[in-house]
Amino acid sequence: MSLENLNEKMEKVIDNLEENYSEVRAGRANPAILNKVMVEYYGTPTPINQVASVSVPEARLITIQPWDRSLLSPVEKAIEKADIGIHPMNDGNIIRLAFPELTEERRKELVKDIKKMAEEAKVAVRNVRRDEMDKAKEQLKNKELSEDEERALEDKIQKETDKYVAKIDEISDKKEKEIMSV
Numbered sequence: 001m002s003l004e005n006l007n008e009k010m011e012k013v014i015d016n017l018e019e020n021y022s023e024v025r026a027g028r029a030n031p032a033i034l035n036k037v038m039v040e041y042y043g044t045p046t047p048i049n050q051v052a053s054v055s056v057p058e059a060r061l062i063t064i065q066p067w068d069r070s071l072l073s074p075v076e077k078a079i080e081k082a083d084i085g086i087h088p089m090n091d092g093n094i095i096r097l098a099f100p101e102l103t104e105e106r107r108k109e110l111v112k113d114i115k116k117m118a119e120e121a122k123v124a125v126r127n128v129r130r131d132e133m134d135k136a137k138e139q140l141k142n143k144e145l146s147e148d149e150e151r152a153l154e155d156k157i158q159k160e161t162d163k164y165v166a167k168i169d170e171i172s173d174k175k176e177k178e179i180m181s182v
Contacts, residue, residue, distance in 0.1 A: 005132075006129075014121070014167060064088075118169070
């Protein structure tokens with residue numbers, strides 16, 4: 001048994017955490033907040049970045065310019081429906097999303113959310129560890145591994161788990177500092 005499968009699964013957990021963090025509104029305009037916004041385009045739900053140009057001209061402003069002007073209203077409705085916490089402003093040509101200054105209370109709420117996401121990621125990493133440990137025990141039971149090999153494998157699995165948990169803490173601390181310093 002190799003640890004490649006373990007590392008692959010744990011990397012997916014890290015990637016998922018980073019994607020979730022990119023969608024957290026930290027006071028700065030970040031186009032990733034629109035990643036899950038779908039616009040009804042000729043009867044098909046389409047990601048906003050496939051029907052419009054999304055840009056960040058200022059630190060607290062996102063502009064969305066649909067390639068087809070008839071999409072202004074559907075884009076605006078999709079943003080409101082997505083409930084991202086920002087009201088779109090439509091001037092007939094482009095849609096603006098102005099990010100308000102974060103209050104101290106809102107920052108603390110965001111930090112709690114970030115810690116919760118980090119804890120969920122750690123649980124996911126530990127679940128991967130448990131599955132791999134169970135496989136090692138199964139291999140021992142089936143006489144595919146000796147007890148020493150099984151113990152060595154479990155040690156390697158634990159070291160990898162510790163490495164990924166530390167990585168999650170590092171990513172979480174970085175995001176927390178970003179929110180508190182905005």
